[in-house]
Each structure stands twice: as structure tokens, then as C-alpha cells.
Amino acid sequence: MKRFFLIAALVAGAAAIAAQVNDQRLLRPDPQDWVMYSGAYNSHRHSQLKQLTPGNVAQLQAKWVYHMAGQEAIQAVPIVYKGVMYISQFNRIDAIDARSGNIVWQYQRPPLTRTPQRGTASYDK
Numbered sequence: 838m839k840r841f842f843l844i845a846a847l848v849a850g851a852a853a854i855a856a857q858v859n860d861q862r863l864l865r866p867d868p869q870d871w872v873m874y875s876g877a878y879n880s881h882r883h884s885q886l887k888q889l890t891p892g893n894v895a896q897l898q899a900k901w902v903y904h905m906a907g908q909e910a911i912q913a914v915p916i917v918y919k920g921v922m923y924i925s926q927f928n929r930i931d932a933i934d935a936r937s938g939n940i941v942w943q944y945q946r947p948p949l950t951r952t953p954q955r956g957t958a959s960y961d962k
Contacts, residue, residue, distance in 0.1 A: 858918055859961040871917040874956055901938030905931055913956035925957040 858872055866872045868885035875882045889897075905911060908926050915924045922935040928950050932941040 857961060858959040863960075869917075870919065871915070873916065873958065874914050900936075903931075903933055903938050905929070912953050916957060916959065918959060923957050923959070925954060927951060927954065930957055 862870075863872060864878065866877050871884075876884070903924070905924060905926055908929075911924065911926050913925050915922050917923075917935055920935050921941055922933045924931045924933060928946040928948070929944065931943045933939070934941055
């Protein structure tokens with residue numbers, strides 16, 4: 838029973854943090870975040886970060902890989918807010934530390950389904 842309440846408290850706390858995405862953060866997202874399907878309202882679908890250049894792109898290396906257990910193909914674009922990546926598929930969402938790949942929390946909404954979804958969103962209201 839204690840474990841249930843601990844998990845519920847962690848999910849509620851993570852949801853409260855994620856819910857801090859407001860109009861201003863959507864209109865002018867931090868370049869380190871990817872707060873919607875196309876990154877931002879301009880739908881350019883590329884990062885504004887300046888660390889990646891034609892001169893250093895060949896040096897990129899994978900730091901971690903994450904597979905959602907029980908999922909075959911993820912169709913939704915993950916969103917990233919304040920260093921947490923939210924990956925969703927089939928009534929399920931996993932929150933992952935974007936730097937380490939460690940699981941922050943997971944939530945599966947019943948019923949289990951195989952119907953694909955188009956992604957997740959976060960908003961203050």
C-alpha cells in the first residue's frame with residue numbers, strides 16, 4: 838500500500854512540474870526544449886541549439902537508447918521540457934531523463950489498447 842501512495846505522489850509531482858508549460862513557453866520555447874510536435878509554432882522541425890555544426894556533426898555519438906516495453910513502433914514525436922522527455926504510445930506515457938535515459942515515471946491508462954496515438958502535450962491549465 839505504501840508503494841502505491843509513493844508512486845501516486847511521484848506521478849502527481851511530475852505532472853505538476855510538466856504542467857508549467859504556459860502560453861509564453863509555447864510562443865517562445867527555450868531552445869533546449871521541444872514542447873510540441875514540430876518543436877515550435879513555426880513548424881521548422883529543427884533545433885535552435887548552436888552546438889551542432891557542419892564541422893562537428895561527424896563526432897555525434899548515441900548516449901542512450903530507450904525502448905518502451907511492449908511497444909512495437911513509436912509513431913508519436915517525443916516532447917522535451919526542462920530536461921525530461923515524454924514518450925507516448927497506446928494509452929501510455931513514459932517520462933525519461935533526457936540526459937541519462939533513466940526512467941522518471943511511467944503511466945499506463947486503462948484499458949490497454951493497440952490504437953496508435955499522435956503524441957502528447959503539456960499545458961498549465
